Amino acid sequence: MDKVIVIGAGFSGLAAACCLAAEGIEVTVLEKHDQAGGRARQLKSEGFTFDMGPSWYWMPGVFERFFNRFGKKTTDYYTLKRLSPSYRVAWEDGNMDIPSGYAELRKLFESVEKGSARKLDKFLDGAAKKYAIGMERLAYQPALSLKEFVDKDVIRSLLQLDLFNSMSKHIGKYFNDPKLRQILSFPVLFLGAMPDHIPALYSLMNYADIKLGTWYPVEGGMYSIVKAMQSLATSLGVAFEFQQDVAAFEFVGNKVTNVVTTAGKHWEADGVVATADYHFIEQELLPPSYRTYSDSYWTKRDMAPSCLLYYIGLNKKLPGLQHHSLFFDAPFDQHAADIYKSPKWPDDPLFYACCTSVSDETVAPPGCENLFLLIPVAPGLSGDTVELREFYFKKIIKRMEKHLQTSIMPHIIFQQHYATSNFMQDYNAFKGNAYGLANTLTQTALLKPSLRSRKVKNLVYAGQLTVPGPGVPPAIISGEIAAGEILKTLASKNAMMI
Numbered sequence: 001m002d003k004v005i006v007i008g009a010g011f012s013g014l015a016a017a018c019c020l021a022a023e024g025i026e027v028t029v030l031e032k033h034d035q036a037g038g039r040a041r042q043l044k045s046e047g048f049t050f051d052m053g054p055s056w057y058w059m060p061g062v063f064e065r066f067f068n069r070f071g072k073k074t075t076d077y078y079t080l081k082r083l084s085p086s087y088r089v090a091w092e093d094g095n096m097d098i099p100s101g102y103a104e105l106r107k108l109f110e111s112v113e114k115g116s117a118r119k120l121d122k123f124l125d126g127a128a129k130k131y132a133i134g135m136e137r138l139a140y141q142p143a144l145s146l147k148e149f150v151d152k153d154v155i156r157s158l159l160q161l162d163l164f165n166s167m168s169k170h171i172g173k174y175f176n177d178p179k180l181r182q183i184l185s186f187p188v189l190f191l192g193a194m195p196d197h198i199p200a201l202y203s204l205m206n207y208a209d210i211k212l213g214t215w216y217p218v219e220g221g222m223y224s225i226v227k228a229m230q231s232l233a234t235s236l237g238v239a240f241e242f243q244q245d246v247a248a249f250e251f252v253g254n255k256v257t258n259v260v261t262t263a264g265k266h267w268e269a270d271g272v273v274a275t276a277d278y279h280f281i282e283q284e285l286l287p288p289s290y291r292t293y294s295d296s297y298w299t300k301r302d303m304a305p306s307c308l309l310y311y312i313g314l315n316k317k318l319p320g321l322q323h324h325s326l327f328f329d330a331p332f333d334q335h336a337a338d339i340y341k342s343p344k345w346p347d348d349p350l351f352y353a354c355c356t357s358v359s360d361e362t363v364a365p366p367g368c369e370n371l372f373l374l375i376p377v378a379p380g381l382s383g384d385t386v387e388l389r390e391f392y393f394k395k396i397i398k399r400m401e402k403h404l405q406t407s408i409m410p411h412i413i414f415q416q417h418y419a420t421s422n423f424m425q426d427y428n429a430f431k432g433n434a435y436g437l438a439n440t441l442t443q444t445a446l447l448k449p450s451l452r453s454r455k456v457k458n459l460v461y462a463g464q465l466t467v468p469g470p471g472v473p474p475a476i477i478s479g480e481i482a483a484g485e486i487l488k489t490l491a492s493k494n495a496m497m498i
Contacts, residue, residue, distance in 0.1 A: 001026045002490045005259045005267050007246050008275035010038020011472055012462040014229035015066060015479025016273045016486075021236035022070060023487060028267060029233070030244040030259065032276075036230045039427060039434070040472070045366040046414045048313040050372055051222040053434075054472045056324070057215040058208045059135065062473035063225065066480065070232060077228030078217040081359060083211075087324035088216040089183060090403050096321065098183065100213055113177040121481040123174045123184075127207035131160055134204050139468040142481050143445040144452060162200035163441060164319045170200035182332050189350075190376060191470070192304030192438020194340050199441050216323065219362050225472070239268075246276065248285060255458045270493070271458040271486040275479065278449055278465035280428035294452045302443060304374040304435035304470060305339050306420045308392055312371035313364065313414030318355065320404050321369075325353040329399060335376075343378030347390065351375045351396045368413075377420070380431035384420040393417065435471075436464030451478075452485055458493075460485045 002025050009031040020026045035041055065073050076081065085097035104267045106117040113363040141148045149155065162170060171184045176255035184196045187205035192198075199365040201248040215225035230240070244265065249272070253482035259267045274281045279298050282291050290311050328347040338346040357364040364370040375392055394409075401408050420432030438441050451466045462482035 002494075003268055004189040004268040004271040004273060004486055005030060005269040005492075006273045006275065007236070007259070007281070008032075008038055009036035009230070009240065009242075010275055010463065011040060011225070011229070011475040012464075012479035012482070013038070013273070013275035013477045014226070014233055016275065016462055016483040017233045017238045017479075018066075018070065018229065018236055019200050020273075020486065021233060021238045023483075025487075025490070027233075027238045029240045030246055030261060030267065031236060031240065031242050032245045034242050036242075036287075037223060037226040040222055040226055042221075042226075043311055043416065045416070047368070048311075048312060048370050048414055049221070049223075049354070049363040050311045050370065050463050052309075052311070052418070054222050055356075055372060057217060057222065057225075057472075058205075059212060060215055061328070062135070066476050067228075067232070070236070070481075072232065073227070075232065078220060079222035080215045081218045082324050083214045083216055083359065086209070087326060088322040088329045089186075090177075090329055091179065091226060095403070097181065097182075102210065105210060106234065109180060110178055113175060116175055116177070119174040123171075123203070124207055124210060126162075127203040128211065130201055130365075131163060131204040131207040134201060135208075138445070139474065139477050140481065141445075142451050142485055143448065144450065144485075145391035146446065149445075152335060162203075163198040163444075166196045167198045167200050168195040168201055170203060171195070182328055183192055185332075186326060186328075188439075189336070190305060190435050192302055192340075192435065192443075195255070197340075197440055199444070199480060200315070200441075202439065212337070216326065216356070216359050218360055221356055221360060221363065222472075223238045230314055237329075246281075246285065249456075249459075250288070251456075254456055256456060269458070270459070271489055272460070273479075273482045273486055274459060274461050275463045275482075277428045278461050278463065279430035281461070286429070286456070290453075290455045292450060298430065301381040301430075302438035302440055303431050304431045304438050306379045306381070306423060306429075306432045306464060307434045308375040308389060309418040310371070310373040310389075310393055311414070311416045311418070312373065312412055314369040314408065314411045315413045316369065316373065316411045317367065318369050318404055318406060319407070321353070321358065322353050323355055323357070323358045325336060325394070327351045327353065327399060327403070329403070339376060339378045343381065344378065345381060345383065349375045349377075349392065349396070351399075353400065379420070379433040381420060384432075386392070386417075388491040389417045389419055421457075430465070436469065439469055451482060458486070458489050 041052045043050040084100040089096045109115040164289045170258045195356040245262040249263045357370040421430045423429040460482045462478040468474045
């Protein structure tokens with residue numbers, strides 16, 4: 001039986017492990033931490049339960065498609081609730097709830113800008129086509145050769161993707177009101193560039209947001225997905241080895257034969273799927289002669305943001321707070337510029353608040369509230385100190401108190417923060433990034449770091465620094481693709497032995 005080592009038990013690692021084990025491969029997952037999930041780990045303390053990373057459940061079809069591969073459904077593992085409203089946007093002059101129903105959303109747009117309801121229809125018709133092409137067809141390509149795209153139907157599809165137009169110009173063709181523009185720009189805020197540098201292709205995310213909806217796995221949150229995938233993997237025979245930090249590879253010729261951990265254990269391998277940070281694996285664990293990319297290559301990559309994260313437990317409820325809230329009560333363009341144009345710690349940041357206890361009573365003690373706060377910041381910034389984290393925390397709590405017309409600070413009974421240095425320590429994240437590579441045109445598909453190592457025959461990568469890109473659904477897809485590539489390698493090896 002062929003043996004494959006999967007490095008990392010995040011979404012892409014779990015997906016790869018399931019796909020390989022289902023094909024009769026002996027799979028061992030080596031995970032640095034004491035639990036699965038990677039950036040989607042779970043934090044439990046003093047009666048509170050937090051999803052440490054991803055908090056938006058979008059693109060439900062990707063999850064369903066994954067479990068269907070194994071004759072399963074998401075409902076076999078967890079229950080989804082569609083949030084209504086999808087989220088709230090807090091501006092300086094008031095709040096706007098984004099309804100989950102499309103008819104209500106059309107009315108909202110029309111009330112803000114006359115004629116915008118009809119324009120929203122047209123905008124989303126184009127976004128739906130991009131979603132069908134981008135997420136249901138092209139996202140599942142390994143992007144290893146132009147041959148994948150040399151097909152009449154694919155070429156015709158590519159012409160419909162609006163790759164050479166920017167999101168800001170695309171949105172501007174339809175809407176004039178700045179609030180409507182910000183609502184439609186928000187899904188791309190974390191993709192790694194200003195909306196005027198993100199291809200209009202990514203209006204597909206507006207379709208995911210508005211038409212496919214924002215969901216929540218009740219009684220467990222996003223970690224329910226991790227547990228579901230781990231349970232599936234275990235049922236397929238996957239072995240999990242936790243607190244096994246990979247330190248090196250051993251080679252025979254241009255193939256990995258063993259994966260070595262810091263504990264000194266050697267794990268035999270016919271193939272390796274590396275879902276830990278691509279830059280770290282390649283630049284720190286591979287000898288120079290086995291590296292595909294140079295230091296200068298990585299230095300020139302445009303990265304998506306890092307972030308300041310706060311996990312907060314309150315001994316009171318916060319009336320008027322939605323499950324998801326976007327605090328846009330500060331200049332949008334200035335904060336975006338502080339991330340992408342002239343990277344620095346922001347003067348007046350936008351931020352995101354997630355209050356899962358609004359939808360799930362299991363994540364906080366009775367009468368208490370569970371808060372997850374996120375400030376996007378530029379990657380690679382120095383000065384990530386406790387004092388800086390406290391400065392921004394007090395700043396955004398004060399703004400929340402103003403909007404909600406209630407006190408928060410005196411009611412904090414649990415607090416933990418997480419930022420750039422933690423991303424580097426826990427995940428070896430290149431420049432402390434939280435969201436991978438920027439999804440610019442020059443870092444799309446074949447122009448991303450290759451899913452296959454070009455120097456090591458039986459090593460493939462998966463995760464947010466390779467195709468298809470950052471986010472939970474793309475990470476799952478990435479693991480599926482990587483598994484397919486390793487299976488090709490093993491089939492070729494076995495054919496030569498016959």
